[in-house]
Amino acid sequence: MVDLIIVGGGVNGTGIARDAAMRGLSVVLIEREDFGVGASGNSSWMVHGGVRYLLTDPKVTRVSCRDSGYIQKIAPHLIFRIPFLMPILPGMPGGRLVDLAYAYGTECFLGVYDRYQPLKNGKQSTRLSPEEVHRLYPAVRPDIVGAVTLDEYGIDAYRLCVINALSAAEHGAKLHTWTVVEKVLRDEAGHVRGVIARDRLTGDVLELKGRAVFNATGAWSPRFARRQGARVEMRPGKGVHVVLDRKISNYGVITKAVDGRDMFVIPLETSSVIGTTDDDFYGDPGALEATHDEVAYLIQAASHVLPSIERARVIRTYAGVRPTLHTYGIDESSLSRDHRIVDHASDGAPGMLSMVGGKLAAYRMMSEEAVDAVETVMGGSPTSCRTHVQPLPGGTTPLPNPIALAEEYGTPPWETSRLVHRQGANARDALELTRDEPALRAPICRCEGVLGAELVWCIRFEHVRRLVDLVRRCRLGHGPCGGARCVRVAGSLFARERGLEQKKAEREIDVLLQELWKWRRPALDGAQLAQEELTRGLFCSAGPTGSDGQPGSGA
Amino acid sequence: MSVLDAEILVIGGGMAGVAAALSAVEAGRRVALVKRAPGATSMSTGAFDLAPHPRGWHLAKPDRDPTQLECLEALVRASPGHPYALIGRANEAEYLQEAFSFVLEKLEAGGLPHANFDPRDPGHHAVTSTGRLRRAASSQASHVLRDFNPDRARIGVVRLARCLGGLTGPPPMGGNVIEVDWPSSKNAPFLLPADIGKLLDEEGESRRFVEIVVAACKGRGFSHIVLPPVLGVFRTREILNELEEATRAVCCEALGGEASLPGIRLENALRRSLERAGVTVETGRTLDGAEVLERRGGPVVLASGRFIGGGVARRQGSMTETVFGLPIHDGESYLDDQPAEMLSCRSYRGPHSLFRAGLRVDDLLRPLDMGNRPLHETFFAAGSVIGGYDPHVDGCGLGVAVVTGYRAGRLAAGLEAS
The missing domain is CATH 3.50.50.60 (FAD/NAD(P)-binding domain)
Incomplete structure (x- = not known):
């Protein structure tokens, strides 16, 4: 009991x-x-x-x-800081004076929010001129009246x-x-x-x-x-995000969707994320997928303030259901x-x-x-x-210094800094695994900066039961290559750690590929299709999996 | 003189475009080839596949494998819209032999020897980038696992600690992994296969490499040693010879995976064989289809590839062929503005019509208009710009490129017209 x-x-x-x-x-x-x-x-x-x-x-x-x-x-x-720009767009009914009044109103409103900022170590808001905005974020549309900043955090x-x-x-x-x-x-x-x-x-x-x-x-x-x-x-609401292949800026930006809803484009880890939709949801939350019209809605909203987003490469989507009060x-x-x-x-x-x-x-x-x-x-x-x-x-605290760790263990510095971001004070223990097995110093995922040591650390000590769980431990498969580079290596490390026979290891890889496909499918377009074709070549050309490839005895 | 005025114009410089250009030159024509950039061919694993093993590549009993021709027949039966099915002659062993031998000889003359192809035989053994055994219709000579007897072979698999994405599969071939730390300084960077290949093209570096591998394999009684596909862009054979002499084992490279060095070798060999044949090549150029149609009277071969090559694209939801704006077909129907989730299904492995997207052609490889008529008497398509098949699932990308490229070149030269 x-x-x-x-x-x-x-x-x-x-x-x-x-x-x-x-x-x-x-x-x-x-x-x-x-x-x-x-x-x-x-x-x-x-x-x-x-x-x-x-x-x-x-x-x-x-x-x-x-x-x-x-x-x-x-x-x-x-945790990571996301400084936001809230651009003031022209075109309020009433002309430029009204635009400026609106900018002032926004500044006052965020001034009230500033009173809460000390609670979360946020910086006070600032009014920026159009020139200042474009210096920070050149992709913002040219005709803005100005912007007001606000400080938030991501995790x-x-x-x-x-x-x-x-x-x-x-x-x-x-x-x-x-x-x-x-x-x-x-x-x-x-x-x-x-x-x-x-x-x-x-x-x-x-x-x-x-x-x-x-x-x-x-x-x-x-x-x-x-x-x-x-x-x-409960009144469940479906929320969809679209992920771009790179971090297009260090600043988040707030924009408006066609229906007037507030939207944002934020730098998130190695990518940029456009969010989010909010629609009543009556389906099965277990079979949730984004759809092409949600993707189009989000890109339209983002390009309202960042026009060049229309040509950006969307690598995937993700969707969740908010358990909102009724x-x-x-x-x-x-x-x-x-x-x-x-x-x-x-x-x-x-x-x-x-x-x-x-x-x-x-x-x-x-x-x-x-x-x-x-x-x-x-x-x-x-x-x-x-x-x-x-x-x-x-x-x-204090958190370890990633550059010093990289020198000490002979690991590449960027990947080591990602390890410190995800593992914090445990980063050193993870790197200790490379003492017995120097091969674990190699980066396995080059998109998200995951070392072999981090993967093995997660598999051993972070309650990983399936290969696909690593998606949630260290961003495996989140990057632009869609797992082309990392999935097989991660699969073989997982199989080794768990002593899985080849058929079961292949099954785990299939489950992971299927999960990543669910994210990418609604947004396949433009340059991403070439990547998808390449990834398919790597994973599908081997024919049906599950048949035994071992050459028998003698080995 | 502009390339547009050449006797025969080939658009696209991957395997299909090169096969077309070379076979047209062989027929005595003057050919110009326009190429935007390296495409899917430059990412090849090094294997030439004709058709997949009907039960998958991974063979339980390698001595009872179907022949390449039997594999092709099974593929055609399963997908009647396949380019192989359109070209009646593609099913004839003689024709396959003729097309492959022609292309493989040209590649050898371009400095990249390949294994002999015989459609009446199951193909040779090779090892995949994940450390598994398979057959290939042909491949670069360095990939051939010679004298392989599954009952007697004792295979060692070399892994390079500093190579990104080398041999990565489950403990390959029964787990005889030979870890080789080269280049061995502690803070040496991790290298892509192409960077390692460049290093190994230097004689001093490759000698050190061979010494380290030989020392690691010594006394372990291997009959075969499989190395990652990184053994130089140009000196592959020499390095393998040195290794074989010192170890007395059969040494070969695994096939390439992502960031494939064999693909780069193939790209080099294609370029050299075009030079040798005297084809005028313009690289980095994208043609405007309207201008081509206006200026040209002579034959055109479109071999611009699929999504990787850029011959077919989906832009903000619309499918299009990128040079001439031709309609896109998946073997069953035309695809235009359907959303991505309607062109694909929930299961990753498909089937997805999105990945069968391309041109619809007749048996003479001429793209068809929506009324089923050829757009032009002397306008041909070759390779993966032709739709109706999924080159990656069917495992026949280079096979289709060779057969349709060879045929398109000959048709453009006025041969083979039924």
């Missing part, structure tokens, strides 16, 4: 697992695929303050800013989930990825008392007894609750980004709780509230939370 069974391995599930385990609860986490595969990993990867909610939901803005500051303290390696959202899960495990939590809940158990009084789950890779059935079950399944939570006769009110009768963008924790005692499933809504930036605080609620449901009172002061794995 454990205290808490958490279903869902997104940022909420892993955040709750960490908090609960740090408070001394015994915890099991069950995730049907891998950490962050839903809305968390498919988000905009911003821990932003929510300037958009300043007028309607100032509480969301304040909480997001404060928690963004905490995340910087507990995961300093994983590797997959890794944020992963290190929360790893931290939970350090505090005693048990993690079951690729495991699906088949049944929720009740006692005679109808109280939820655990689950029966099945490991999708081994087929093993687990019977887990627990004092409470937390439904942190994001877009899947209404369905999960419904199966227990309970209700989660309100009837307003449009998607106006929905509140606040969150709610639901105790199902009142609707027929005592012992079960669900989480709805929220922002990536506020995950830690939401997890804290959730564990408070769990402790209350279990008949106690909330104990103290330390997730805002205790660094996440790899987050211990």
Whole structure:
């Protein structure tokens, strides 16, 4: 019997697992695929303050800013600053005076937001002349009236989930990825008392007894609750992003879509990302794909401020479903980004709780509230939370110097700096693997800068159960080559580490290729098609996989 | 004189365009070839494939393999829209032999010897970049795994610690991996196969390399040693000879993977064979189809490739042939502005009509208009600009290039017209 069974391995599930385990609860986490595969990993990867909610939901803005500051303290390696430009476009009805008045209004509005900036170490906003804007970002359309800056932060959202899960495990939590809940158990009084789950890779059935079950399944939570006769009110919204092959600028820029919605183009790791759509979603969140019209909508919005984007190379898309709070009768963008924790005692499933809504930036605080609620449901009172002061794995400062590490271990410097970004204080331990095996100094993924040592480190110590999990650990396959260079090498390292026979290794590679194809398919056009043809040549020309290529004995 | 006024004009300088130009020269014509930049041919693995093994390349019982001709027949049966199916003669062993022998001899004369091709035989053994055994209709001579008997062979596979994307598969050939740290200084950069090839073209460097490999293989009783495909752009044979002499084993290169050095060798050999044949070559040029049509009376061969070569493109959702703006067909229907997800399916391996996109041609390789008539009596297409097949899944990119290129050149020269 454990205290808490958490279903869902997104940022909420892993955040709750960490908090609960740090408070001394015994915890099991069950995730049907891998950490962050839903809305968390498919988000905009911003821990932003929510300037958009300043007028309607100032509480969301304040909480997001404060928690963004905490995340910087507990995961300093994983976070990166994104200075934004908010260009003021001409053409307001009323002529140039109105344009200038609008620019002034924007400046005042962001001036109010500035009051929250100290919470997250952000810089104060500045008004820029058109000349200054074009010096910083030459691709911005020539006729702007000016721009106002604002400061935000981004984070590797997959890794944020992963290190929360790893931290939970350090505090005693048990993690079951690729495991699906088949049944929720009740006692005679109808109280939820655990689950029966099945490991999708081994087929093993687990019977887990627990004092409470937390439904942190994001877009899947209404369905999960419904199966227990309970209700989660949600208005799911599909959000699509488009990824360009390179970082076109160090600045984010805010633009407007054809329907007037705010959109952005941001530098994200090695690429640029255009986001995001927000449309009511009624389908199966497990079979989510972007479509060509969503891609066209996003590119149109980006090219409104950055005209040359029309000729940029789109390498892929990604899509997620926001588990937004339900309100009837307003449009998607106006929905509140606040969150709610639901105790199902009142609707027929005592012992079960669900989480709805929220922002990536506020995950830690939401997890804290959730564990408070769990402790209350279990008949106690909330104990103290330390997730805002205790660094996440790899987050211990000072972080190692990547150039010094590269010299010491004979690894290429850029790839080593990416390792420090993703692994933080653990980078040195990962590089120690090269002492026994110098071949691991080689870069495996040249798009995202992944060393052999990083791959093996993840495979051994970061709860990687399938090859495709590496997509979430170290951005494997995220780059412009679409995995052409890295997938086979990563596959052979994975097979070696797990002792897989060739057929199973090929199967793992196929699953990974299929996942990457899902991202690329809706956006195949222009120069990317040539890359796709080359990648297909490398992976498909060998004919059907699975047949045995070993030349038999003698070897 | 402008290339547009040449007796025969070939557009595209990959395998198909070169095969067309050379066979037209052989028929006594004066030929000009216009080429934009290296395309898919320059990324070749080094293997010439005619058609895939019907059960996949990876052979459980190598001694019971179908012949190349049988593979081709199975492919034609499975995809009736395939260019091989259109050209009746492509199914004849004599014709295949004639086309391949012609092209392979020219490549040898251009400095790049290839294995003999015989359609009545299963092809020779080679090792893929992932360390697996397969057959190839032909390949660069350095890739041939000679005297291979699966029951007796003891294979060693060399991996270079500093080579990016060398032999990367699961422990190849039973796991006899020979790690070779060369160039061996601790902070030496990691190199692409082409950079290593350039280094090994220097005699001093290749001697050191051979010494290190020989020392690592000594006393291990290998009958065959497989090296990554990096053994020089020009000195490949010499390096292999030195290795074979010192190790007494059969030494060969694996086939290329991404960033393929064999592809670069092939590109070089094509250029040299065009020079030897006296073809006027203009590189870095993109032609305007309208101008070509206006200026020319004589035959044109379009061999501009698919997406990599740039002969076919999809731009903001519209499919087009890039030189003449011809309509694009997938073997079943015309493709115009359908969204990408309608031209492909959810499964990565397909089938995707997007990757069968190209021109529709008749049995004389003449592109057809939408009314099924040839656009022009002496306008021919060759290679992957022809649609209706997926060269990567069918594993027949260079095979189709050789057969259609050879035929298009002869048709343009006035031969073979049925």
